Amino acid sequence: MDKYIEMIRIRFLMMLAYRTNYYTGILIYAINIAAYYFLWSAIYGSKSTMQGMSMAQMTTYVAISWMARAFYFNNIDREIAMEIKEGRVATELIRPYSYLGMKTMQGLGEGIFRLLFLSLPGIFLVALFLPLRFPTDVHTWMFFTLSIALSFIINSELNLLAGIIAFFTLNNEGLLRAKRFVIDLFSGLILPISFYPDWAQEAMKYFPFQGISYIPSMIVTGSFQGQAILHGLLFQLVWCVLLLIPIQLLWRAAKKQLVIQGG
Amino acid sequence: MNAIEVENLRKEFKSYSSRSGLIGAFRDLFTRNYKIIRAVNDISFTVKQGEIVGYIGENGAGKSTTIKMLTGILTPTAGKVIVNGMNPHKEREKFVRTIGVVFGQRSQLWWDIAVQESFRLLKKVYRVSDEDYRQHMEHIIEALDIGPLLDKPVRKLSLGQRMRCELAAALIHNPPLLFLDEPTIGLDVLVKLKIRQFLKEINEKYNTTILLTTHDISDIEALCERVIMLDEGKIIYDGSLKRLKEKWGEGKQIQFTFAGEITFHALRELTNGLQVIWKKGEQDNVWTAQVPSALLPEVIGRVVARYSIQDMNINEISTEEIIRNIYEEGVVHG
Numbered sequence: 375m376d377k378y379i380e381m382i383r384i385r386f387l388m389m390l391a392y393r394t395n396y397y398t399g400i401l402i403y404a405i406n407i408a409a410y411y412f413l414w415s416a417i418y419g420s421k422s423t424m425q426g427m428s429m430a431q432m433t434t435y436v437a438i439s440w441m442a443r444a445f446y447f448n449n450i451d452r453e454i455a456m457e458i459k460e461g462r463v464a465t466e467l468i469r470p471y472s473y474l475g476m477k478t479m480q481g482l483g484e485g486i487f488r489l490l491f492l493s494l495p496g497i498f499l500v501a502l503f504l505p506l507r508f509p510t511d512v513h514t515w516m517f518f519t520l521s522i523a524l525s526f527i528i529n530s531e532l533n534l535l536a537g538i539i540a541f542f543t544l545n546n547e548g549l550l551r552a553k554r555f556v557i558d559l560f561s562g563l564i565l566p567i568s569f570y571p572d573w574a575q576e577a578m579k580y581f582p583f584q585g586i587s588y589i590p591s592m593i594v595t596g597s598f599q600g601q602a603i604l605h606g607l608l609f610q611l612v613w614c615v616l617l618l619i620p621i622q623l624l625w626r627a628a629k630k631q632l633v634i635q636g637g
Numbered sequence: 638m639n640a641i642e643v644e645n646l647r648k649e650f651k652s653y654s655s656r657s658g659l660i661g662a663f664r665d666l667f668t669r670n671y672k673i674i675r676a677v678n679d680i681s682f683t684v685k686q687g688e689i690v691g692y693i694g695e696n697g698a699g700k701s702t703t704i705k706m707l708t709g710i711l712t713p714t715a716g717k718v719i720v721n722g723m724n725p726h727k728e729r730e731k732f733v734r735t736i737g738v739v740f741g742q743r744s745q746l747w748w749d750i751a752v753q754e755s756f757r758l759l760k761k762v763y764r765v766s767d768e769d770y771r772q773h774m775e776h777i778i779e780a781l782d783i784g785p786l787l788d789k790p791v792r793k794l795s796l797g798q799r800m801r802c803e804l805a806a807a808l809i810h811n812p813p814l815l816f817l818d819e820p821t822i823g824l825d826v827l828v829k830l831k832i833r834q835f836l837k838e839i840n841e842k843y844n845t846t847i848l849l850t851t852h853d854i855s856d857i858e859a860l861c862e863r864v865i866m867l868d869e870g871k872i873i874y875d876g877s878l879k880r881l882k883e884k885w886g887e888g889k890q891i892q893f894t895f896a897g898e899i900t901f902h903a904l905r906e907l908t909n910g911l912q913v914i915w916k917k918g919e920q921d922n923v924w925t926a927q928v929p930s931a932l933l934p935e936v937i938g939r940v941v942a943r944y945s946i947q948d949m950n951i952n953e954i955s956t957e958e959i960i961r962n963i964y965e966e967g968v969v970h971g
Contacts, residue, residue: 380761384747384754391749391790465745467710468738469762470730630712 377471378479385483389491396491403440403496410436411504425568430507431595432566437506439563439591441497444488446525446586448481451550454537459545463632474534474625481530509596517603521590524610528585531617532557538621541628562588568597582613638722640814640846641684641707646716648677648702676702678870679716686813687844689836691857691878694867695964700850703867704818707848708738721814734763737807741819744799745806746791752802753787756809763810770809777805780835797828804832808839815839817849821856833859854957866963873963878956885959888929893940894948895922907939922947927954 389396411433418429427435454477457463466473500506509515536553540546558564560583567578567588578584589606592598598606653671656664677699684690694700705711706718709725709732718725721735739745746755760770778784781801786794794802800820807815817836821829837860839845851857857864857878864881866874874881898921905915913936914927928936933951940946 376764377758377761380758384750384758387750387754388747460743462743464705464710465738465740465743467729468708468733468736468745470734471762472730632711 378475381476381479382483382486385480386487389484389487399444399488399492400496400499403444403492404499407437407440407496407500408504410440425566427566427568427595427597430505431597433504434506434508435566435591435595435597437497437500437504438594439587441489441493442522442525442587442590443563444493444496445485445522446529447488448484448530448533450477450481450530451533451536451553453477453480454534455540455546455550458537458540474538474621477534477537478530481533482526485526509594514594514596517607518590518594521593521607521610524607524614525586525590527614528582528610528617529557531614531621532582534621535617535624538624538628541624541631557583557586560584561586562591566592582617585610585613638686639683639719640686640688640721641682641848642717642719643683643703643707644681644717645679646677646681646703646706646718647675647679647714648699648706648711649714650674650676675870677706677713680867680870680872682865682872682875684846684848686846687840688863689840689847689849689861691861691864692848692850692867693852693854693857693864693960696852698867699870700867701818704738704816704848704850708736708816709733734810735812735814737810737812737815739800739803739807739815739817739820741800741817741822744791744803746799746802748791751788751790752783752794755791755802755806756787759806759809765810769811773811774805774809777808780838781805781831797824800824800828801832804835811843812845813843814846815848817847817851819851820849821851821853829853829856836860854955854960858956866960868964882956882959885963888927888954889933890925890927890952890954890958891933891937892918892923892925892948892950892952893946894918895924896945896947898922899924899944904940907943908936911936 414432414436415429418424418432422428424432454463457466463473466476469476497506532553536546536550539549543549560578560581562584563586567575567584570578585606589598589610593603593606650673651671652674653669656662656670680699680703692700692703702711706713707720707725709720709729712726721732723732723735725732746752747758756774765773778787781804783798783801783805786798786802791799791802804820815836821832824832833856836847836849840847847860849856849860862877864874864876864878865872901915901917904924904926908915908926911932912929913932916925916927918924926936926940937949
């Protein structure tokens with residue numbers, strides 16, 4: 375376990391090596407939140423609620439979704455693909471650790487770093503200008519914490535899957551872009567799932583995407599109460615476990631198939 | 638105990654070829670042509686604990702592929718591999734604790750962070766105790782003279798500095814077996830000497846087995862008692878460097894610097910009937926003759942009697958030359 379914690383530390387150091395990225399990062403997140411805030415205020419107009427969400431809840435939903443994204447979002451899919459493309463995966467495979475486990479830990483290091491140094495300052499900045507209303511209930515925050523931890527796991531698992539596919543195709547840039555867009559759209563980051571047409575909402579139940587952003591955001595805005603919270607968490611947990619299966623199968627096949635690029 | 642046992646090891650790759658033209662490119666979208674390439678073709682050898690073995694061959698001969706199978710990175714298509722008593726691919730995590738690997742062409746240190754942070758992570762990864770680390774690494778850091786580099790990020794190091802750090806990183810857990818894939822590529826003479834000296838030292842001190850691939854024959858001469866030569870995936874020579882020299886390096890080389898320009902034709906005429914190979918040097922008046930030792934006086938006598946000479950050198954045929962001859966001929970006969 376020591377080595378995995380050490381890896382989180384290393385990732386912190388790596389992020390600090392390029393700190394200017396982070397000042398711009400805070401700004402970009404703040405701009406995104408502001409843009410969605412203005413968009414939604416135009417849509418709400420004079421209506422007080424839509425699909426059971428008030429304008430205040432929607433504002434908080436948007437802010438929280440983006441801030442949670444800073445935590446669960448990582449680039450390990452791209453990194454795995456790059457390491458395979460450049461042949462650097464060879465030096466990873468001669469280490470006595472699980473490659474995928476180590477990548478996930480790097481993602482976690484990145485996530486914690488962004489949460490502390492990007493999300494928190496970002497949300498502080500936004501709260502100065504926009505009327506955000508956070509819950510005061512301790513339980514809501516506990517459920518939310520649990521929920522974004524599961525978000526991180528689901529998103530990382532999807533990233534690992536996308537990355538492993540590079541073992542077979544050697545170049546999967548297009549797939550990675552598509553995946554990123556699909557996740558932003560179907561996770562509820564851009565539009566809460568409750569705004570989707572009924573048939574789409576029904577279909578979304580069979581995909582892991584809403585476990586990434588929609589569920590934690592609904593918990594923190596108080597749109598989910600009681601039973602709905604537990605259902606949401608259970609949904610996330612089930613997907614965390616289910617996604618392990620294709621990862622294991624693909625990984626086993628990938629190692630057999632491995633070709634090291636560049637001699 | 639044998640450090641490495643390899644029996645009938647084989648690795649095949651699918652090599653795709655693109656069809657030509659636009660229509661060909663469209664057809665490639667659906668079906669692709671490929672052929673099976675045998676990068677390593679049924680090789681067998683064993684390496685004893687404590688040996689330093691040079692693994693040589695031309696580019697694409699299959700050296701790196703072999704190393705990748707021995708280190709458990711690639712799965713063999715067929716054959717048996719036992720390294721340090723284990724199957725590298727089956728027991729990967731346990732196995733890799735017993736080896737150290739340096740790839741000359743890629744870094745295993747983290748690019749953006751200080752060298753000592755990489756070391757610290759590797760120390761945790763290999764579960765090296767503080768005491769062992771201090772004892773062992775202090776010595777290595779001193780021997781490789783990398784103390785002042787430890788707090789610099791890897792991207793700011795020169796190639797020679799980086800290579801010494803890579804070597805130290807591969808030895809953190811003091812493995813009994815070390816794989817070096819072109820460790821001296823692109824390094825200057827001083828760094829090369831330092832690395833060779835260091836490798837000899839750890840081989841003597843810890844009885845570390847070293848398998849080394851290189852294109853620099855002087856590495857082999859300085860370090861290896863034994864060489865394994867590979868060509869098109871097959872072993873064409875396995876034995877001592879000395880025997881290789883005796884067998885194919887017979888004779889001497891004489892370099893003549895003539896007073897004036899001279900033609901190949903005239904020289905051939907002069908040594909007609911003798912077993913001499915003439916090669917032109919860098920200038921028009923410099924020629925070298927490859928001569929069996931017994932004919933040395935005869936050849937020198939004839940040349941000196943006929944032409945005026947500015948300078949003359951007699952050399953052993955270098956290992957490099959021997960190996961070049963073998964590569965050129967392809968198969969070693971005899």
